Amino acid sequence: MSNSRLSYTDGSPLPGDGLVQISRASLIRLKRWGGDLPLRAIRVRSRSSGAYLTRLKGRGMEFDEARPYQAGDEIRNIDWRITARTGQPYSKLFREEKERVVTLWVDYRAPMYFATQGRFKSVLASEAAAMIAWSAHKLGDRLGGLLFSEQGHLELRPRNDVRTTLRLIALLAEYSQKTPPASLPEQRREAAGSALLRINRVTRPGSLVCLISDFRDLDTRTENHLTSLARHNDLILVRLFDPLEAELPRAGWYTVSDGRRFVAIDSADRARRLAHREHYLAQQARLEQICRRHGIHLFQCATNDDLPGILKNSLGRQVH
Missing domain, CATH: 3.40.50.410 (von Willebrand factor, type A domain)
Structure with missing residues (x-):
């Protein structure tokens, strides 16, 4: 990196820019x-790689809606608040964030x-x-x-x-x-x-x-x-x-x-x-x-x- 003096957006110099402070x-x-x-x-590579340094978790999943529990739904996705309120098990549905x-x-x-x-x-x-x-x-x-x-x-x-x-x-x-x-x-x-x-x-x-x-x-x-x-x-x-x-x-x-x-x-x-x-x-x-x-x-x-x-x-x- 160059050690030359740079400037504020208005063109005035910032002493020590890039060394002890930066504009x-x-x-x-x-x-x-x-x-x-x-x-x-x-x-992208992490989706198909098992190497620990490229194991990224991917994009987050955003809550979409809740619906009555169906056979095969994961227990961890149960919406316990709605389940407690209705007396019937409900599952959370998610969609991938854009x-x-x-x-x-x-x-x-x-x-x-x-x-x-x-x-x-x-x-x-x-x-x-x-x-x-x-x-x-x-x-x-x-x-x-x-x-x-x-x-x-x-x-x-x-x-x-x-x-x-x-x-x-x-x-x-x-x-x-x-x-x-x-x-x-x-x-x-x-x-x-x-x-x-x-x-x-x-x-x-x-x-x-x-x-x-x-x-x-x-x-x-x-x-x-x-x-x-x-x-x-x-x-x-x-x-x-x-x-x-x-x-x-x-x-x-x-x-x-x-x-x-x-x-x-x-x-x-x-x-x-x-x-x-x-x-x-x-x-x-x-x-x-x-x-x-x-x-x-x-x-x-x-x-x-x-x-x-x-x-x-x-x-x-x-x-x-």
């Missing part, structure tokens, strides 16, 4: 990349506003979400979103229109330009847990849910939420990380900044470097294991990687 105009320009993402190809729901779950907690190389994780998150949003728009799917931070969350109900897509794009830009508040690890974990619980409650079965985060707070609660969400939906996880989070540099003192605060790091201690690396690898292995177990698509991107290329190529490899 709406820049996210709109990602439309050409999003249109190339093979989301539909994954869904478009799938695509929901974006995007993390904007304080650690996302960080990078030692390339672009802030928050910028990458906005870019990834925008590309997937443009792909959903092109495919005619209904698009919704849940953006969250330590200060709460914001929801967009799924709709199939360009206004919703552009509204989401504007919010992705706005969140990338926020100044993150100082927060404790407990607050960050609680924010992620609440956002995962909320997405579980509002997501309709058969949806495609794209979760974009650094997933640094992965714990049993997170795993349980992901397991529940994957049971009835298709999940894509985009894990973002900075090279410093994966491995400390060679021995020496280093100063890092999120653009607002500076922190000095001493990497001379070999045991510290080893522990840092092992912690990262353990978290990575745990997330990969969860995804394998539940058929979740996992894409990983460093802050200095080519995000559009990774998404396009990784999705493409899973459909060939």
Whole structure:
């Protein structure tokens, strides 16, 4: 991705655009990349494939009507409320939805506003979400979103229109330009847990849910939420990380900044470097294991990687 300065839609420059924050105009320009993402190809191949990485649940089934129970009807489709009211068993009938729901779950907690190389994780998150949003728009799917931070969350109900897509794009830009508040690890974990619980409650079965985060707070609660969400939906996880989070540099003192605060790091201690690396690898292995177990698509991107290329190529490899 180019590091040249881009601009607002009115032409005025946005300092650090594409590095520490990103403008709406820049996210709109990602439309050409999003249109190339093979989301539909994954869904089509999944109908005839048994591979866990391509096992998508398909489109949701929408309630149509209830009728008296007939021999052969599935017990799980009994409408218990009407049955209780009438005293006679009734079954629910469903029809396939004409478009799938695509929901974006995007993390904007304080650690996302960080990078030692390339672009802030928050910028990458906005870019990834925008590309997937443009792909959903092109495919005619209904698009919704849940953006969250330590200060709460914001929801967009799924709709199939360009206004919703552009509204989401504007919010992705706005969140990338926020100044993150100082927060404790407990607050960050609680924010992620609440956002995962909320997405579980509002997501309709058969949806495609794209979760974009650094997933640094992965714990049993997170795993349980992901397991529940994957049971009835298709999940894509985009894990973002900075090279410093994966491995400390060679021995020496280093100063890092999120653009607002500076922190000095001493990497001379070999045991510290080893522990840092092992912690990262353990978290990575745990997330990969969860995804394998539940058929979740996992894409990983460093802050200095080519995000559009990774998404396009990784999705493409899973459909060939």
